[in-house]
Amino acid sequence: MAEQATPGPRLGRAIGSEPRTVGGVVLLLPRGAEVSGRRPPPLASLSLGLLGRTLVHAGRMEGLTAHVVHYRYRGWNGAQAQLAQDAFRAADECVRRYGDVPICLVGAGMGGRAALHAGGHDAVEAVVALAPWLPEDDVAASPEPVKQLSGRHVLIVHGTNDQRTDPELSFRLAARAKKANRDVCRFEVHSDGHGLRQYRSEITALTTDFALGTMFGHPFSRPVQDALAAPPPLGLRMPLASGFSGAPRRATKVR
Template sequence: MFTRQERRPELSERQGAQEVRAVVLLLPGGSVKSHGRPWAFLEKGLRTLAARIAERGADAGVAVHLLRYRYRGWNDADTAADARWALAEIERRYGKVPVALVGNSLGGRAAFAVAGEPAVVSVTGVAPWLPEGEPVEHLAGRRVLILHGDKDRSTASAALSLAYAERAREITPRIQRCELPGDGHFLLKHADDCWTMTTDFVLATLTDAAPPAWASEGELQHR
């Protein structure tokens, strides 16, 4: 399956629980087309998130892994194939544990692409790249969070994620989309808020933790 330049996807070392009962899989950004190696700097923010989730979720059996793709680009759904590999690898290591997906930008598209896999209970897109026409039917039964800066005019625009969320709401009412005012694609002004909200959300979907106070299912705008 993975023959081009003999590269293979990898999972980072486990953070968090030693006795694993649930997993958060983090999917970093990249580019639209490239067979170059992934950019390490795009993992930086997700490493901050991984540490938060691992610390808060360890007692509940939550472990965290970050996926390193074979290639920098989406290409012909290479990134989604790597995400499916990661889900299979998680099952091989830990058994049939629930998984929460968190994807940033390109990784957001990958996360939503594989959200219909049986282990997945929730998916979070942080400034996700969700082109027009992306399928939503497989989100049935999943909890969904989308965080997006309202000034994002990149390929992964806020307008596209809003259109996606509006279609997805017809499939699952368990969806929130939160716009972060005045912020662009990299969410520099709201980074801490973004990681806190994501941590609250994924732990609520994987454990008995109460839903975060800001959450309102079915809401597509939050300021």
């Protein structure tokens, strides 16, 4: 009997109405688990779907579309790094469908780690990692890679009260990435936990500001400008202020 091929990752339906001409793509990478051979649960992507709707609405004049990536398995699974592989393959699929358009990877938790790893894909221009799950520092093991982020815009957001993923680990990764790439910034959400629920509207606005700025040249808000320009550690411990709403969007004519 022939061995059945393992199915690849699947792009969910385009969020909202897919534009006639796609000018950019956001790939949403849901949370996962450190080790699991199970399929992701159906509701795993719900919160990212809500974020995707906001992004698509804000970027509709530029032809922005967004897809949730449905992983093959829920787990990272050690050296297999399956979620990172799925994110990379999803970017390949976007290139096949839409051609040479910019891609922004937006991941939460283990999906944030996948976004950081897959940021080296040639079509990726921006990476947003929300409360990324990162392994504990281990001098005997290879550190998390950062060279693939060279030439990309990178935003990391982490709650200071995160009890599941140590925010100090994302700071250390950001500090290493910043040495080779000035376009790295990190925001801290004081008193918020792993789910980043207390300041969800501010985080949505920050992600939108960053994604549209990197993909379509919209002006960044002043806090994002300051975070990108500031030397470490200032630009990597930027507090996300309550009520943050991003930069006002310039009007774009439909052509």
